[in-house]
Amino acid sequence: MPDAVSSKPDVHDMVVVHRSFRRSCADLPDLVRGLRPGDTARAALVVDAVRFMLMGLEAHHVSEDEFLWPRLAARAAGQAEVIARMEEQHHRLEELVTQVTDALDELAADPRQPLREQVGAQLTELGSVLNAHMDEEENTVLPLAAECLSVAEWEELGEISLAKLEKKHLLRAFSALMAVATPEEQRTFLAKAPLPARLLWRLSGRRSHARWEARLYGA
Structure with missing residues (x-):
């Protein structure tokens, strides 16, 4: 090693x-x-x-x-x-x-x-x-x-x-991870993510992913 x-x-x-x-x-x-x-x-x-x-x-x-x-x-x-x-x-x-x-x-x-x-x-x-x-x-x-x-x-x-x-999928991918992460895991991911990614997730990614899941699962 x-x-x-x-x-x-x-x-x-x-x-x-x-x-x-x-x-x-x-x-x-x-x-x-x-x-x-x-x-x-x-x-x-x-x-x-x-x-x-x-x-x-x-x-x-x-x-x-x-x-x-x-x-x-x-x-x-x-x-x-x-x-x-x-x-x-x-x-x-x-x-x-x-x-x-x-x-x-x-x-x-x-x-x-x-x-x-x-x-x-x-x-x-x-x-x-x-x-x-x-x-x-x-x-x-x-x-x-x-x-x-x-x-x-x-x-x-x-x-x-x-x-x-592709860049157009990055926010969706990050939001999908955050959707299955515990609060502690979310904090870890956010601490590692670049500032633009953190802002985008808080401003739009979290809500857009929730809307997409509601359509997919019929909630």
């Missing part, structure tokens, strides 16, 4: 990111199955929610593939099997994401019953695989990252993930 790693990063922020994915994986299959034939306006809203989750998942996993796994492989002696398994799980998740993505345009245009069931089943399988992956990552990989990476490197991982998102 390099001498440069002098203090441990707070890796709990990834648990909150995972919590957002867990919530989406729990909710989206039922939202898809609940669509009605011909209701393309509702279908467009639900498909947008699915696309947003898949976009965030891709950014999250690509940053790990490009940055996290190589560093852990080089520094965590004896953990090659764990890292290889993480990479294999990412490949399987990529396959499942592709299956869902390929059906979304058709679902938005015509939310007929067989297609709703197909996409709902695909999302359920994706959620099952993803939850198992995140469980292992939180139990095994995050402790390794806390030991092997510097604070600056952990922050860089987050910056790489955010850079994978």
Whole structure:
């Protein structure tokens, strides 16, 4: 382990990111199955929610593939099997994401019953695989990252993930995290966020996300 790693990063922020994915994986299959034939306006809203989750998942996993796994492989002696398994799980998740993505345009245009069931089943399988992956990552990989990476490197991982998102989605992504965070976790995220992001969330992001969720969940 390099001498440069002098203090441990707070890796709990990834648990909150995972919590957002867990919530989406729990909710989206039922939202898809609940669509009605011909209701393309509702279908467009639900498909947008699915696309947003898949976009965030891709950014999250690509940053790990490009940055996290190589560093852990080089520094965590004896953990090659764990890292290889993480990479294999990412490949399987990529396959499942592709299956869902390929059906979304058709679902938005015509939310007929067989297609709703197909996409709902695909999302359920994706959620099952993803939850198992995140469980292992939180139990095994995050402790390794806390030991092997510097604070600056952990922050860089987050910056790489955010850079994978289009700027127009950044406030929505931040608001989605804040929606599943505890008050203490919210304070931590706000303390780390740039001043413009904090102001935007307080002025519009929090309320716009609440309105979007009310439409999505019918509250």
